[in-house]
Amino acid sequence: MTSASRTTEGSSIAHARWGSSVPWASRLQPQNLLWLLLAAILVVLILAPMSTLVIASFTDAQTGNWTLSNYAEAYGRARHVTALTNTLKMGAAVVALKLLFGVPLAWACTRTDMPGKNLVRYGVFGAFIMPPYLGGVGWILLAGPNTGWINRAWFWLTGATEPLVNVFTFWGLVLVTAIGGFFLVFVFVSSAFEMINSEMEDAANILGAGPVKTALKITFPLVLPAILGSALLSFLGAIALYGVPALIAIPARFPVVVIQLSEFFSFPLRVEVAAAYSVPLLLITVGLLGLQRLILRRKGYTSLTGKGGERRLVKLGRWRWAMFAYCFAVVALAVLLPFVVLLLAAFNRSWTAGFSIDNFTLRNFHYALFEHSSSQHALVASVGIGIAAATLAILLALCIAYIVQRRVLPFGQVLAFLAVSPYVIPGIVLAIGFYAAYALPPLALYGTYTILVLAVATRFLPIAFTTAVAGMRSIHPEMEDAVRILGGGRLSVIRSVVGPLLKRTLAGGWLLIFVLAAQELSTAIFLVGPNTRVVSVVLLDLSEEGRMEVLAALGTLLLLMIVAVVAIGVRYLGRDFMLRRS
Structure with a gap:
């Protein structure tokens, strides 16, 4: 079957499934509802925080009425504009x-x-x-x-x-x-x-x-x-x-802006003012995207081959x-x-005294691991959040990539746009959006690991999605058709064909996201609670306390953990898995 005929057939199937002649009872099959649920999850993770952020910036905290006072307070002081x-x-x-x-x-x-x-x-x-x-x-x-x-x-x-x-x-x-x-x-x-x-x-x-x-x-x-x-x-x-x-x-x-935003999150809490202060960053992002497209459209440089050809190295002499x-x-x-x-x-009693035998100690590592009230718990939390966020992002991205590439839903390109949009949303703005949407009642997720995992997974969803799309393009649809001819559904296709064929690709994306999630600070700083601290926040606390030796020891442990994960990636996926997946 040619590529053109497959495309025509796929379009006909999509039209038959979603056209006006198909009864709603046929559309509301369990598998179709599952794809719609996945699409809804993607919308909730991205559109809800951003829309709540914008709405909160125009809402009076006391009365709930529309107002511009939040913008007046956010940019009414010279120091805020200077930041x-x-x-x-x-x-x-x-x-x-x-x-x-x-x-x-x-x-x-x-x-x-x-x-x-x-x-x-x-x-x-x-x-x-x-x-x-x-x-x-x-x-x-x-x-x-x-x-x-x-x-x-x-x-x-x-x-x-x-x-x-x-x-x-x-x-x-x-x-x-x-x-x-x-x-x-x-x-x-x-x-x-x-x-x-x-x-x-x-x-x-x-x-x-x-x-x-x-x-x-x-x-x-x-x-x-x-x-x-x-x-x-x-x-x-x-x-x-x-x-x-x-x-x-x-x-x-x-x-600078991020420091000013942290002041809005100190007592008294001013979420609406922080939202108003964040909106211009979104406008700046949109403006930069438009400028980038304008420059590229006017230049029009491209390679006609569409793929890499013979490359001869430049002799530098x-x-x-x-x-x-x-x-x-x-x-x-x-x-x-x-x-x-x-x-x-990390191995010094006092880093200002210089490195010497008399100044050498292992005390900082012992203190960080066994005596400091937050360090051990924070290490476990960072690893757990990294694992959960990477897993959630990869699974969601795989399903969305399947919907987009196989045209399961008629609005797949919209989902594709949503899946990559967090890449151009500043992490700190995304965090404030999550706080405004989910931290307060009725959900009241502030101080839980749930909001951290959701925010971090959304933050790095574009990496997972681009990885899954690249892998999906390498799988011939006829391999999936064979499973469906034998009576298997789309979930069986993902479990039996797509997942096994993409396991190395998805594993590379998972490892990359884990590394980033385990060290994430810009998103976590506004969402952690007293009992959900992560290593990055604890390190920042130690720096404010001036305990540089303990900070260095804990930071070294975090680096060792990340290096161990990268070593696994190098061992099983090749030394440049990060380069290929990024």
Whole structure:
């Protein structure tokens, strides 16, 4: 059967099932109701929090009437407006720095003969594994103005009284935020570089274009959609990140949106004002998406092959090692330096005293595991939430992908849009939407693991959905038809055909989501209760208490847990499973 005939047949079946001539009794079969239920779940997870957020921003907390007073209170003070403008300025600077880090590394690892490519790739994956707030703690230990190890070495070597570096500044905040998230740029752009056929560059060279002109006119315009997409997501991630600003922006006296939102959630609680303060972030997101589409529509660069062709590496010559030195410097800033200083602090009685035999101790790990009131419980909770959220996201995404790809419902593309929409909703806005929709009566889910699992699963649903869709496209529909001819229903098809064939693909997506969910802070910070604390929140509490040694020990345990999960992925799914699934 040809592809065209299958498409026509599938459309006829869909029309026969959902057309006006089909009785409602035939439509309301148990399996059809199940697909409708799954669709309803997706709508509830995404539309309900966002619509509740917008409605709450226009609702008076006392009377329940429509009002604009929440917006007046949210933006009626100069400090609140300054926090918004600071956030936009910080986001733009972070995007520029992420592109400066990620694009050259992606080009060097995919298009050149640079040595040490595997080392750089593992370093970039290390930047993904390292939670941003742990990287921030590492840089506080390194570049604190008075007790940071870099400045202490500077004072000792030169006798100076002024610090060499100070992380508690605007550019310190930008640097730490950027090095904690350039992995996304690397993944997007390296994947695009790998799809470029060298024949297009050869044609430009034959026509007289040099390497620089070829790169500017051919290579980089072809990856412009990937660069813009990664820039958009990097901006959204930067303005919604909570951990790094909480560690650096507050001491630097640089107000940003996420810190102001946390103040709205302190006593007295002002959810409606927080909602009003969050709505402009959604409008900014919509504006950036429109700008991205406008730029891409006007440019129109594309590859006619539709797939990767022959790729010849660019010979860097004497610049090979210079390129490697740049890549290694980026990896050292993002992973090596903060991890080493965290590890040293974890084994120190006092991190300000420097590393020595007399200062060595295992007490911090013992305290974090067995004596601290929240640490042990938080580790278990983070693992449990990661497992539950990843499982829920994968199962829901598989069913939605099946509905979309097999046209089970007539509005499948709407479901597809909803499934990927959380990717462009700032995590902190999503958390406030969940709080407004489900934390208060009548559901009253605040302080439960249920709201955490639902919010985190929704946060990373786009990753699960894109993974499931990519896998579904590789399965021929005739394999499923064979099961249905033998009397099996669609659930039997998923259980007997789709699930087994996609188990490696889905396992890769599950592991990726687990890693992200176990370290999530921006969503969790507004939804945790006294008895549902997770590791990321406990680490933030320890930093506020100044207990850096215990924080470093607990953070090291979290990293070991994440590395163990990644090692499982490398063992069973290949070393680049994260790159393929992202």
